[in-house]
Every structure is written in structure tokens, then in C-alpha cells.
Amino acid sequence: MSGEAEVEQGVNRKGRSGSGADISLRQVAYGRIEALLNAGTLLPGQIISQRELVEMTGTTLGAVREAIPRFEAEGLLVTLPQRGLMVPSLDVSFIRDAYQMRLILETAAVPDVVRHVERKQIADWLDWHLCARQQIENGEAADSLPQDLQYRDWDIHSEIIHATGNQLMANVYRVNAIKIRMTVQTRIRVTQQNAQRVIGEHIAFLEPLLAGDVPNAQEALGRHIASSLRHALGTA
Structure with a gap:
């Protein structure tokens, strides 16, 4: 409620x-x-x-x-x-269920992102990631980059859901996002070592999202969520 x-x-x-x-x-x-x-x-x-x-x-x-x-x-x-x-333990069912729910909600929201989120906003998300990847490759990444990336990750995924304007979806996502954050902070926190992988996965769905290519954006977003699940389960 x-x-x-x-x-x-x-x-x-x-x-x-x-x-x-x-x-x-x-x-x-x-x-x-x-x-x-x-x-x-x-x-x-x-x-x-x-x-x-x-x-x-x-x-x-x-x-x-x-x-x-x-x-x-x-x-x-x-x-x-x-x-x-x-507080619930992070068993396999808890983690798998949370990420499966995330996959369903976020991929379903992609068409609404294309319709309702300004292209400039998506371009800003993409530019930040391209710049961050370049900084890592040049050995110039700030110590704060992993934390900045984690917060940006959560913000982008939340904006994807809120683009639907569906309050029921938003509330289900809010609860599920708490479970995802519990998992992330315990199992797959962003670090200097894995930041480039996360950035690459984000770029992979942000580029088609910017182009308005719904099927490829959904596919790349699905791969990103599946990758996060594998890392959370320790099977990657």
C-alpha cells in the first residue's frame, strides 16, 4: 500500500x-x-x-x-x-528472485524510457560512462569512481522504472531494490577492479537506448542484469 x-x-x-x-x-x-x-x-x-x-x-x-x-x-x-x-539471509533463492524481478520490471520499462526520458538525459548518462572508461584506461580514475559509479547505477535503474509512470511498478521496484542493494553491498560492491566491467555493461545498453533501439537496449540490459546475478551468486 x-x-x-x-x-x-x-x-x-x-x-x-x-x-x-x-x-x-x-x-x-x-x-x-x-x-x-x-x-x-x-x-x-x-x-x-x-x-x-x-x-x-x-x-x-x-x-x-x-x-x-x-x-x-x-x-x-x-x-x-x-x-x-x-534481516533475511542472502540465500540463493533470495538473490535469484530479486534479480529475476528486476529483469522483468526493467526490460519492460525500456519502451517507456525511449518515449519519455529526454535524449539529453540519456546522452549525459552515456557520456559519463565513456569518460569514466577513458579515465580507467589512462590510469587516471579517482579513488571515488567506484562509489560514484554505484550511486549512478542505482539512479539510472530507478529512472528506468519511473519512466513508466506506473506507481504499482515503482513500489514493487522500490522494495525489490532494497533486496538488490543488500546483495550488492554484501556480495558485489563496485571496486576499482570490476568498475570497467560494470561501465562496459552500462554502455552496452545506454548506446541503443540513446538511439531509440528498444530490442537491443532490452537485450543488453538483460545481459547486464544476468551478469550481476551471476556475480552475486559467485558463479561468474
């Missing part, structure tokens, strides 16, 4: 099960726990108590408790009786 829908239901329930302020505090707690997962502060397999989440988020125990069922439904937290909460 979107945040807007939750607020609307909260307004309708005033005087019965909760106030608008209660709903807002739950949303704050949800957003801050989500940020902890995205940042890698909460790690796969980690067990944490509700009270620790209260301290880490600066919210209330009630707000954290109300946010937890949503994380459980999304497969991002698991309740362990008498022990607390666990």
Missing part, C-alpha cells in the same frame, strides 16, 4: 483505531528502517530487537511495532519468537 493510501485510511479511521499523527509516525519509522537497510547498516542475517530499532530510528516503540508487519509482508524482516527480528 502506498504512503498516500495509508494516510487516507488513517484519516478515515480517526476516532476508531488511530489518528493521522499515529499514521505519520508509523511512516517515519518505516522510512528510517528502510534507510538503514538501504545503507547496509542492517546486514543480512542480523538479529535486532524492536527497542534497538527505536534507538536507531529515533521514533517510538509503537511506531516501530506498527511498521514491522509491512516489512514482514515485503520479505525484508522476519520475526523470530523470543529472539527479535532478523
Whole structure:
């Protein structure tokens, strides 16, 4: 359920099960726990108590408790009786399912990118990657390049989805992207050693994307996601 829908239901329930302020505090707690997962502060397999989440988020125990069922439904937290909460471990099924969902959503969004994203924006993405590849080849890459590339990677893939204008797809992707980031930060973080491979894979789908070539952009994007999956599973 979107945040807007939750607020609307909260307004309708005033005087019965909760106030608008209660709903807002739950949303704050949800957003801050989500940020902890995205940042890698909460790690796969980690067990944490509700009270620790209260301290880490600066919210209330009630707000954290109300946010937890949503994380459980999304497969991002698991309740362990008498022990607390666990961040899911990165087993083969968790990783494979996340990347398969990513493949379905992103390749389906390519036609919308061609229709709705300005060519200048795509050209800027491509130029950045071409420049970064040249810097690596010349031995001039800055130490910050891997981190810059990782953030750019996440931004580009997010923009691909948002080009659809489909809020349902965007919300599914948002949850799935948390799982992807958990995997990336644990298994396949971008480094100076693998940056050139990642850049090459990006260029391979950005060039046909800029040309408006949907089939080749989809194929190259699919290869990039499949490559990321293989590296995450340790089979590349």
C-alpha cells in the first residue's frame, strides 16, 4: 500500500483505531528502517530487537511495532519468537528472485524510457560512462569512481522504472531494490577492479537506448542484469 493510501485510511479511521499523527509516525519509522537497510547498516542475517530499532530510528516503540508487519509482508524482516527480528539471509533463492524481478520490471520499462526520458538525459548518462572508461584506461580514475559509479547505477535503474509512470511498478521496484542493494553491498560492491566491467555493461545498453533501439537496449540490459546475478551468486 502506498504512503498516500495509508494516510487516507488513517484519516478515515480517526476516532476508531488511530489518528493521522499515529499514521505519520508509523511512516517515519518505516522510512528510517528502510534507510538503514538501504545503507547496509542492517546486514543480512542480523538479529535486532524492536527497542534497538527505536534507538536507531529515533521514533517510538509503537511506531516501530506498527511498521514491522509491512516489512514482514515485503520479505525484508522476519520475526523470530523470543529472539527479535532478523534481516533475511542472502540465500540463493533470495538473490535469484530479486534479480529475476528486476529483469522483468526493467526490460519492460525500456519502451517507456525511449518515449519519455529526454535524449539529453540519456546522452549525459552515456557520456559519463565513456569518460569514466577513458579515465580507467589512462590510469587516471579517482579513488571515488567506484562509489560514484554505484550511486549512478542505482539512479539510472530507478529512472528506468519511473519512466513508466506506473506507481504499482515503482513500489514493487522500490522494495525489490532494497533486496538488490543488500546483495550488492554484501556480495558485489563496485571496486576499482570490476568498475570497467560494470561501465562496459552500462554502455552496452545506454548506446541503443540513446538511439531509440528498444530490442537491443532490452537485450543488453538483460545481459547486464544476468551478469550481476551471476556475480552475486559467485558463479561468474
